[in-house]
Amino acid sequence: MNPTQERRYGKITVSRDMVKNRAEYLQAVLSNVVVLQTEYDFISDSTIYKCASSHFDPVPPGDIVPEYIAYLSCKPDSFQLIVWFERIKL
Numbered sequence: 001m002n003p004t005q006e007r008r009y010g011k012i013t014v015s016r017d018m019v020k021n022r023a024e025y026l027q028a029v030l031s032n033v034v035v036l037q038t039e040y041d042f043i044s045d046s047t048i049y050k051c052a053s054s055h056f057d058p059v060p061p062g063d064i065v066p067e068y069i070a071y072l073s074c075k076p077d078s079f080q081l082i083v084w085f086e087r088i089k090l
Contacts, residue, residue, distance in 0.1 A: 001054055003053050003054050004034060007058050007059050007060070007061070008053055008054060008058055008059070009036075009050070009051070009052055009056060009059045010033075010050075010052075010053060010057075010059075010065060010067065010068040010085070010087070011048055011049065011050055011051070011066070011067045011068065012029065012033070012068055012070060013041070013044070013046050013047070013048050013049075014026060014029075014046060014047050014048075014049060015046045019047065024081070025072055025081065028083050029070045029072070031083075032053055032083050032085075033049070033052065033053040034051060034053065035050075037050040038050070053085070055068075055084070055085045056085065057087060066087050067087075068086065069086050069088055070084075071083070071085070
């Protein structure tokens with residue numbers, strides 16, 4: 001399964017605070033995607049990651065790439081972070 005060939009694209013916005021203070025969470029999120037492009041948003045002080053992932057829905061040619069929110073959860077009695085993505089409905 002190749003998410004880029006299947007056009008499974010999405011955007012994730014990451015705050016500067018997460019980059020500076022929660023790098024382990026960001027690492028867990030980014031380990032589930034292929035980053036294709038990044039863009040810094042000066043107004044919101046955040047970075048937009050344009051990615052491909054098997055967790056994302058396929059995007060037909062010409063359609064707008066959807067945004068996703070990443071959720072993280074810790075397994076009880078474990079250091080393992082579980083990551084899943086939910087498409088943001090417009």
